[in-house]
Amino acid sequence: MRINNLKVSMLLICLIFIQYIAIAQTISRDQMLLYTPLWEGERFEDGRPKVSDEILERMKLVTHEEAWAVMKNEGFQHQYEEDWLSIHPEQVLVGRAYTALFMPGRPDVYQSTLDKGHEEGRIKGQNSWPVDELQAGDVYVADQFGAHKDGPTIGDNLANAIYANSGNGIVYNGAIRDIEGLKELPEFTSFVRSYHPSHHNPSHGQNTTLIGMNVPINLGSVMVVPGDVILGKEGGVSVIPAHLAEKVVKTSEIVRLRDMFGHQRLREKKYTAGQIDTRWSDEIEKDFSQWLEANVDELPVPPEQIQEILENRTW
Missing domain, CATH: 3.50.30.40 (Ribonuclease E inhibitor RraA/RraA-like)
Incomplete structure (x- = not known):
C-alpha cells in the first residue's frame, strides 16, 4: 500500500510538472x-x-x-x-x-x-x-x-x-x-x-x-x-540592469565631456599631458565648467543634462 501511495504521489507530481511546463x-x-x-x-x-x-x-x-x-x-x-x-x-x-x-x-x-x-x-x-x-x-x-x-x-x-x-x-x-x-x-x-x-x-x-x-x-x-x-x-x-541604465548613460556623458575638454586643451597646449592624465587641479576644474557653459549647445550631450552637471559642480 505504501508503494502504491508513493506511485500515486509521484504520478501527481509529474502531472503537475507537465501542466506547469505547458503553461x-x-x-x-x-x-x-x-x-x-x-x-x-x-x-x-x-x-x-x-x-x-x-x-x-x-x-x-x-x-x-x-x-x-x-x-x-x-x-x-x-x-x-x-x-x-x-x-x-x-x-x-x-x-x-x-x-x-x-x-x-x-x-x-x-x-x-x-x-x-x-x-x-x-x-x-x-x-x-x-x-x-x-x-x-x-x-x-x-x-x-x-x-x-x-x-x-x-x-x-x-x-x-x-x-x-x-x-x-x-x-x-x-x-x-x-x-x-x-x-x-x-x-x-x-x-x-x-x-x-x-x-x-x-x-x-x-x-x-x-x-x-x-x-x-x-x-x-x-x-x-x-x-x-x-x-x-x-x-x-x-x-x-534597468535600474542602472540612466546612471550608465550619465556617467558616460560626463566621461565623454571631460575627454573632449582634455583633448582640446592638449591640442591648444594649454595644459600638459601630465596635468590632464592625473586628478585635475582646481584651476582646470573651473576651466572645464566655463567650457561647458560656453559650448552647451554644441556638445554631444543634451543641454539639460549639461545644466544638471553644472549645478552639481563646486567650480
Missing part, C-alpha cells in the same frame, strides 16, 4: 516585480521595466568600458558576453530585452506546450510566439543553448517579423539561417552565435522546445532579466 510560457507581474526589485520607473503591463526611449537613444554612445565600470562598481560583475557573429557590425544595437528560453527538443513537453498555446489563441509554431509579443524598442534575446546544425529557428521571414514589431535586431544564443536576407534589413543589427543553412524541424519538437517567454534566461556568462537594456557594439554585448 510556463510567461511569468506573472508579481514575479516580474520580484526579479526587478530596484527598478522604480515606468513598467509595461506585464511588469517588465520600461526604460525611457530618451535613455535608450543616449545609450548608443556609451562604450562597453563605461558600462562595465558602472555596473562593476554597483556589484554587477557578470554583465558582458563576447565572441558573437555580428550582422551590421558597424552599427549599434540598443533596446529593452524581451527574452525567450529554448531547450533541446523533447516531444512530450513540446506537444503539451504547443497544445496549451493553441488553446490560448497562439498560432503557428513556437518560434513565432515570442516574436508576436515584441514591442517597439525591444531587443529579442533568446537562449537557444548554442544550437547549430538543424538548430536555426530564425531566418529571413521571422527576422522581418521581428524587425516589423520591434524596429530592432536580436541577441541569439544559437545559429541563424538566411544570413544574406538578414543583412538586407538595414537596421537589423544583431549578435548571434553562428550561421548554418539548415533549419530546425518543428515537427514533434525534434530539435527545440520553447520553455519560457519574458523570463530570466542565461546568455553565456550573463543572466538576462526582461527589461534589461541591451548594448551591442564592437562584437560584444553588455546587459545593463
